[in-house]
Amino acid sequence: MRISEDEEVLKKQMDAVTRRLTKIAIILIAGLIIAQFTLQNDMIRHWLTDVERYEGAAYR
Incomplete structure (x- = not known):
């Protein structure tokens, strides 16, 4: 179960970084x-x- 929790935390971090990069690009x-x-x-x-x-x- 530890691997699944780590993957979930990593996915949340990656989503947060993606949102920030998208906002910066816009x-x-x-x-x-x-x-x-x-x-x-x-x-x-x-x-x-x-x-x-x-x-x-x-x-002109």
């Missing part, structure tokens, strides 16, 4: 999507980056 993907949308706004992009100044021509 948060990272949401952050990536938000970052992409914010960089499409001219005023926000100008405030966050200096790329247009270095390129010499404004992005």
Whole structure:
């Protein structure tokens, strides 16, 4: 019976880790999507980056 109990504890731990990794992946993907949308706004992009100044021509 000891092996069965150990397997059950391991299964619970693996499920907990899987849930945490899933939440982390969802948060990272949401952050990536938000970052992409914010960089499409001219005023926000100008405030966050200096790329247009270095390129010499404004992005349009």
